[in-house]
Amino acid sequence: MAIRQIRIAGDPxxxxxxxxxxxxxxxxxxxxxxxxxxxxxxxxxxxxxxxxGILRRIAVVDIGDGPIVLVNPQIIEEEGEQTGDEACLSLxxxxxEVKRPxxxxxxxxxxxxxxxxxxxxxxxxxxxxxxIEHLDGHMYMEHxxxxxxxxxxxxx
Numbered sequence: 135m136a137i138r139q140i141r142i143a144g145d146p147x148x149x150x151x152x153x154x155x156x157x158x159x160x161x162x163x164x165x166x167x168x169x170x171x172x173x174x175x176x177x178x179x180x181x182x183x184x185x186x187g188i189l190r191r192i193a194v195v196d197i198g199d200g201p202i203v204l205v206n207p208q209i210i211e212e213e214g215e216q217t218g219d220e221a222c223l224s225l226x227x228x229x230x231e232v233k234r235p236x237x238x239x240x241x242x243x244x245x246x247x248x249x250x251x252x253x254x255x256x257x258x259x260x261x262x263x264x265x266i267e268h269l270d271g272h273m274y275m276e277h278x279x280x281x282x283x284x285x286x287x288x289x290x
Contacts, residue, residue, distance in 0.1 A: 135164075135171045138186040143225045143273060147184050152191045152269045155205050158247050162190065166245050169194045170201055178223045180261045182268030185224050193265035197257050207242035207266050216256065220264060220274045221285050229285040230278030234260045 141148055155162065165188060173181040173194055182193040193204045214236030221229040238259045241251050254262045264274055275282060 135167045137175050138168050138172045140172065140176060140181075140185050140223050141187055143222075143275065145224075147187055147189065148224060148268070148273060149271045150184065150189055151271045152182075152184055152189045154191050155243075158205065158243075158245065162192065163245060165190075166192060166194065166203055170196075173223070176223050179257070180265040181223060182265045184268055184271075191269045193269060195258070195261045195265055197261055199258075202252070203245045204240065204262075204265065205243040205245070205247065207240050207262070207269070209238050209263065209266060210241050210251070211237075211239040213237040216260065217279070218260070219285075220260065222264070222274055224273065225275065225282070227285055228282050230275060230282040231280055232260075232274050232277045233279065234263050238262055240266070 169181050169186060172186060179197050180195040183190045191206045195202045212235035216236040217231060217233045219229045220232040236259060237255045239251055239253050240262050243249055
């Protein structure tokens with residue numbers, strides 16, 4: 135496993151739409167492991183492949199309940215609404231208030247290319263929406279209500 139460089143806002147790769155994964159090659163499995171290591175090293179709760187320079191529809195999420203691997207994810211249902219601060223590893227030290235669904239159902243494949251559906255509520259719903267948007271070339275800053283501000287760290 136390796137820590138990969140996280141692309142920062144302004145990098146043109148973050149604005150590109152990712153290609154669907156047809157098969158999970160050994161190289162892509164290494165990518166998934168590296169993405170998890172990179173996300174944990176950066177103290178993030180999610181990371182999408184374009185954030186490490188790879189234009190494939192792969193994302194990882196861990197809000198504290200263990201890693202979730204999402205290959206070719208798509209949101210198939212949304213419900214409710216939540217508004218709260220959101221941050222991104224590609225815009226370090228910054229955050230902004232964003233409105234998201236409070237509940238989502240996502241259809242994806244895991245690291246073995248087995249199809250599954252999962253439900254996410256609150257923080258998990260927010261993280262899933264955030265990472266899937268990266269795969270379509272979008273970042274949370276496009277949805278910020280008001281201004282982007284310095285992020286408040288948990289240990290401050």
